[in-house]
Amino acid sequence: MRFEISKVLDAIEGRVCTDPSLARAVLDLAEIIRYQDIDGGRPASLLRLGMVIDALSRELEEDSVQVYAIVHRALLSDADLTSNERMVVRRWADDGLVEVLDNPGDRMLEVADLLGLPVLSRVRFDGLRGRFPWLVERPGRVVAPVPGAGGPVFIAHVGGGHVPVAGKRSPTEAKLLARQWRCPESGCALFGSGGGGGAFADLAGGADRSPAAQPPPSLRNGVPTCPRHGARLGDAGPRPRTEVLAVRVGGLVRRRFVLSEEQPVVAGRAPEQEGGIMLGQWLNDEARRWISRGHVRFELRVGEVIVTDVSTNGSGIRPAGSMAEADRIALTPQQSRVLGENDMIELYPGVQIGRAEELPTGAPFTPTSVMAEAPTMAMRLPRP
Numbered sequence: 001m002r003f004e005i006s007k008v009l010d011a012i013e014g015r016v017c018t019d020p021s022l023a024r025a026v027l028d029l030a031e032i033i034r035y036q037d038i039d040g041g042r043p044a045s046l047l048r049l050g051m052v053i054d055a056l057s058r059e060l061e062e063d064s065v066q067v068y069a070i071v072h073r074a075l076l077s078d079a080d081l082t083s084n085e086r087m088v089v090r091r092w093a094d095d096g097l098v099e100v101l102d103n104p105g106d107r108m109l110e111v112a113d114l115l116g117l118p119v120l121s122r123v124r125f126d127g128l129r130g131r132f133p134w135l136v137e138r139p140g141r142v143v144a145p146v147p148g149a150g151g152p153v154f155i156a157h158v159g160g161g162h163v164p165v166a167g168k169r170s171p172t173e174a175k176l177l178a179r180q181w182r183c184p185e186s187g188c189a190l191f192g193s194g195g196g197g198g199a200f201a202d203l204a205g206g207a208d209r210s211p212a213a214q215p216p217p218s219l220r221n222g223v224p225t226c227p228r229h230g231a232r233l234g235d236a237g238p239r240p241r242t243e244v245l246a247v248r249v250g251g252l253v254r255r256r257f258v259l260s261e262e263q264p265v266v267a268g269r270a271p272e273q274e275g276g277i278m279l280g281q282w283l284n285d286e287a288r289r290w291i292s293r294g295h296v297r298f299e300l301r302v303g304e305v306i307v308t309d310v311s312t313n314g315s316g317i318r319p320a321g322s323m324a325e326a327d328r329i330a331l332t333p334q335q336s337r338v339l340g341e342n343d344m345i346e347l348y349p350g351v352q353i354g355r356a357e358e359l360p361t362g363a364p365f366t367p368t369s370v371m372a373e374a375p376t377m378a379m380r381l382p383r384p
């Protein structure tokens with residue numbers, strides 16, 4: 001039982017991030033874990049985060065969605081969590097996967113504001129409408145996770161009941177995200193020297209974090225500030241450019257990934273390269289046989305996505321996402337091509353990768369649950 005829960009928490013770990021390119025919603029972990037009405041269980045449970053992430057995945061009709069979690073420091077020693085759960089949250093904090101704050105204040109809304117993300121919360125934030133006018137203009141951006149028949153569902157405090165897709169980033173944020181930032185505090189997990197590390201970055205596991213994945217700085221009186229340490233951030237030069245690409249299998253977005261100028265990314269059945277995008281778990285036997293371990297390599301150069309076939313069998317380009325066979329352009333092994341704005345590369349029929357925002361929605365959707373390993377007890381839902 002304990003072991004299974006650990007596995008679920010490991011799976012949830014892959015769904016929390018502070019990467020501005022990948023987070024799809026922002027939430028306050030201390031609030032989410034206390035939604036006792038969702039499962040009728042313990043006063044606090046980290047598994048509820050998984051349930052809310054699953055609900056978001058259903059809502060957005062996309063697998064592997066990630067959330068930006070703000071964590072009150074007190075949660076790291078919250079006696080309502082199990083020691084295992086506390087250990088897991090501490091690990092997330094050390095690795096910069098979540099933002100740990102002594103006093104979160106309105107940081108959740110600030111992140112939502114800067115990144116244009118929806119907020120998953122039952123709080124109404126009436127007192128903050130002056131500072132964040134979008135609370136009035138787009139009230140539907142705050143949605144409350146509430147119990148539903150098959151797990152949590154989202155209800156807007158005002159207006160419709162759907163999670164809005166991320167809106168536009170604010171102009172301020174565009175400026176902030178054009179630079180990389182450094183916190184003077186040693187070992188800062190969010191704005192450390194290696195991007196995510198500190199003196200023990202190699203051990204902490206945050207060392208391989210790209211500066212392109214740095215969270216948005218907090219703005220205090222217009223000054224970029226570390227939300228964790230309250231220290232003024234130093235400008236560490238331009239941030240590497242990025243493109244967000246999405247993997248679509250069988251018409252559904254299975255995961256997104258960030259391609260930065262710093263290093264190429266290989267996608268395939270089971271790439272050996274570090275940071276490779278593994279597709280094997282979504283492939284049927286035929287696709288598995290066709291697609292090489294490393295099948296295509298993506299590079300970002302001067303704003304262009306360059307795709308190179310590194311497979312045995314080759315692939316194809318779907319110009320502007322066209323599914324017509326006549327439009328498909330073959331890409332033979334070792335051949336490279338610039339991926340046009342709306343192009344997708346097809347590794348095998350139905351297995352495509354392209355820019356995230358260009359992917360049309362697909363067939364009826366059943367997301368892979370992050371809670372797949374959860375023991376039935378943890379998943380028990382209250383009777384309607």
Ligand SMILES: [Zn+2]
Pocket residue numbers: 183184185188189190191226227228229230231
């Ligand atoms: Zn810091």
